[in-house]
Amino acid sequence: MSKNEINSKKIRQLSIYIHIPFCKSKCNYCSFYSISLSLSKVDNIFNDLECNDKACGSNKGRECNLNSDNPRNYSGMLKSELEIMSEKFNLRNSFINSIYFGGGTPSIMPAGFFKNVSGFINDSFRIAANTEITVEVNPESGNFEKLSALKSLGVNRLSIGAQSFNGDVLKTAGRIHNKKDIYGTVNNAKKLGFKNISLDLIIGLPGQTETIFYNDIRQTLNMEPEHISAYMLSIEKNTKFYKTCNENNAKNRLTFIPEETAAKYYEILCKLLDEEGYVHYEISNFAKKGYESRHNLNYWKRGEYLGIGPSASSFLKMEGGKEIRKTNIADLDKYAGNILQKTDNRHEADLLEILTEKDKINEEIFLSLRTNSGINAKRLTEWVNSGIINSFIEEGLMQIKRNENIVLTLKGMLLSSEIFARIMV
Template identity: 30%
Template sequence: MEIYIHIPFCVKKCLYCDFLSSTADDETKEKYVKALCDEIKSGQNKIESVSSIFIGGGTPSILKAEFIEKILSTVYDNYIVNSDAEITIECNPGTLSYEKLLAYKRSGVNRLSIGLQSAHNNELKELGRIHTFEEFVENYKLAREVGFENINIDLMSGIINQSLESFEDTLKKVVKLNPEHISVYSLIIEEGTALYEQVKRMDEEGINIRPSEDVDREIYKSTKQILSSFGYERYEISNYSKAGYECKHNLGYWTGISYRGFGIGAASYINYGNEAIRYKNTDNLTEYLNGNNTKTEIEKLSMDDMISEHMILGFRLGKGISKSDFYTKFEMQLYDRFGDVINKYLANGFLIDKDDRVYLSDKGIDVSNYILSDFL
């Protein structure tokens, strides 16, 4: 199984952010770490072996290093963590120091995921990020000095006033640093965020500040081209890595491994083979700090639900769905279940069937939402 730990604190709210995160004082952070450790202890499952731990947020690197050490040692005391487990912490430039990075390393963290988003300071400003590109480079070099050999950099496309050229320039600056992994997600402007209001105001004045869908599509194509020329493989719709550096934790999500989430709003998924359960922790910070962690959105998944999820998540992966793996998991042949749909998309070149695997072609990726809905 995998473990996810949510740290819901940030230096300040980015303009586009609708994640469960907020600013907080030192006392609240300390209380939260205590409540989190209590929750981890109450998970009491020493028999399950853990293949990955992901400390996400928010901005986990905002916490004092000793808190991260405390959280991880609580996990080690209460779970069997595999010796080759991937242990990631999400960091934001501007919140890292040499001492913090050393403490992460000491406590077993072996992968950093750094939120850069753009190499252009004007775009970072549009997003309301707290850092500049130069601060990111400084932090990145520090991480290498400390000895981190597995680093992901998060980038964003579709930023206000971003052009194809400025995105490509970001990409080229980032590959020069030679990270092992790069994620590129499109900016989604969610209702309720400050950016949503800003864009709405501009729209009302007839000014379009968002890159067009054509630019977004060009960015997507160019990302794959540029990154593959530097040795990165697109192994998932939005994720690229050097060989052997795919994110184990996310691969686990996409292939249906059980995970337990700790902290406010964290989701858990327990896979029992022929059925599964999914639920979320309370997203109320005050309740959580008082030890009142009511589970919400409890959902029981039948075998049919699990099969649908297997298809939807599997097609996000570059390697797609393995026919033999499908048989092992569900005791039925992939083609007996989905032969009609698969054959339809094979015929028009949206799917490819090769060496035990069925996966989306490049042209299939462009219309993936449409294709995936056929597997529900």
């Protein structure tokens, strides 16, 4: 692929996702690539010195000095990949709309890590004063010193993984925080002047009764976050919940909430958040006006993004309409090996996909219909039989807005997987 294929006629706009795969422990529902920090095989993420920086929280040792020629520490690996991708795809000096540190548990990393990575990004790209910079925070690691350090480095949005406020539900899910930790993290963030706070909830966790979930919503609303994400529990392979679900011994088998019950919880959530003035702007996301996640909106609008770190994905557009998706290998050692090779085949273990026209159409349909903007009716019926669309409208699963865009109704959102399966071209 030559550099001439890259669209360089105008300043490119990108989002950047930084994956931090380290966790103190793996949650029972999590299917994202992550490893226990104590089991990491990468040398010198922290050195052996006792850390005097309170922002490091419970971790001992501060991140070792950067050596990009031999990136034995994690920030060094990320710097090298940023340089590799910038050179390979002619991304240098692109304008960055949003930066998102996800995981894993980004908030367990020391402040120096974020300072290093932010510096690398500033060296290669254009960052505006209002660029949205988000860090995912687990409540048990959201201490005042850590959040203060993040704010001083320009982080302006926090995504706090509450999931539930019920101790028993949290324990069953494998979470290591409690309700007090959630309140403490949010209070710390507000004292420090964070004006854009998001809270995550999970719908359908084992032991989550209607009363418990209702209380989860109420306690979330009491903290007045600018943004709320609520995800339906999905039992994925290679998770502890999946193993428990298929446990031969009935005594050890967890009972999961039926889909129709989880759907009822979702309807309760949507009603309560609507009453409090939150805009339901995407199937799983709600925001006060003006606080929609710019980073996620870029995904749903098929904007370009650069994913850095093991398992991270990138989506880039070239001249001539060519679009590619590149996914890094979900293995820290192999990822490090790819970075260290610094050869043309350094990403041979990564997945590189060139999207077909069919892929592009399906993505536009799928991603657009997830949002409250929807998709233009005329455009959709160019690809999908109008009879199918009309039947969905008659069944109350879709509706046409005044601007002639088609959107999913609440009922349609609950059946979105089935709808998408029927309208993919």
